[in-house]
Amino acid sequence: NAGVTQTPKFQVLKTGQSMTLQCAQDMNHEYMSWYRQDPGMGLRLIHYSVGAGITDQGEVPNGYNVSRSTTEDFPLRLLSAAPSQTSVYFCASSYADRAGNTIYFGEGSWLTVV
Amino acid sequence: QQPVQSPQAVILREGEDAVINCSSSKALYSVHWYRQKHGEAPVFLMILLKGGEQKGHEKISASFNEKKQQSSLYLTASQLSYSGTYFCGTEWGGGGADGLTFGKGTHLIIQP
Numbered sequence: 473n474a475g476v477t478q479t480p481k482f483q484v485l486k487t488g489q490s491m492t493l494q495c496a497q498d499m500n501h502e503y504m505s506w507y508r509q510d511p512g513m514g515l516r517l518i519h520y521s522v523g524a525g526i527t528d529q530g531e532v533p534n535g536y537n538v539s540r541s542t543t544e545d546f547p548l549r550l551l552s553a554a555p556s557q558t559s560v561y562f563c564a565s566s567y568a569d570r571a572g573n574t575i576y577f578g579e580g581s582w583l584t585v586v
Numbered sequence: 587q588q589p590v591q592s593p594q595a596v597i598l599r600e601g602e603d604a605v606i607n608c609s610s611s612k613a614l615y616s617v618h619w620y621r622q623k624h625g626e627a628p629v630f631l632m633i634l635l636k637g638g639e640q641k642g643h644e645k646i647s648a649s650f651n652e653k654k655q656q657s658s659l660y661l662t663a664s665q666l667s668y669s670g671t672y673f674c675g676t677e678w679g680g681g682g683a684d685g686l687t688f689g690k691g692t693h694l695i696i697q698p
Contacts (some may be wrong), residue, residue, distance in 0.1 A: 578627060
């Protein structure tokens with residue numbers, strides 16, 4: 473039972489480089505999202521998607537791009553990496569039912585921009 | 587608006603109780619609680635929906651006061667495994683589509 477899978481787990485980038493963080497879920501969840509976590513800041517929402525072909529911005533979207541071509545995949549692209557994007561990134565998927573919207577996180581991707 | 591968690595940190599002896607609070611200035615639809623250990627992903631604990639409910643999960647329970655827009659997480663007879671950072675995540679509209687807004691976290695340290 474894979475759940476939410478993120479790759480890579482660790483990455484070092486040079487300023488100005490671009491890269492894609494991959495995220496895949498095998499739970500057939502409608503909703504997927506990306507968060508970043510910085511020390512003392514909690515988790516902040518970058519982008520989210522309510523279904524294939526539909527994405528929207530969260531709290532901190534600048535410098536990131538997303539797409540959702542399938543239900544399973546939700547990649548996060550860093551267009552031109554900056555040191556301020558050094559962070560831990562978590563992908564999440566969720567579904568909503570009578571009990572609420574249960575969110576499951578991937579294991580995280582540690583990104584350092586030098 | 588980010589929910590406010592208190593306290594920022596708690597140090598307990600094994601077997602003691604703890605209460606972690608989460609307050610919002612905006613009307614809430616639901617409150618989610620997660621625990622995160624260092625270097626790991628947040629792990630889901632429970633959701634509370636508006637309506638003033640209380641839930642329990644072994645020795646961890648929570649309440650949601652809709653009038654005060656506040657939720658509290660109760661950890662009783664704490665165990666070493668309870669150590670970690672606890673986050674509340676808040677949701678303002680139903681449906682769950684647009685993600686959560688998380689507090690900054692409460693660091694819980696349990697000492698033997």
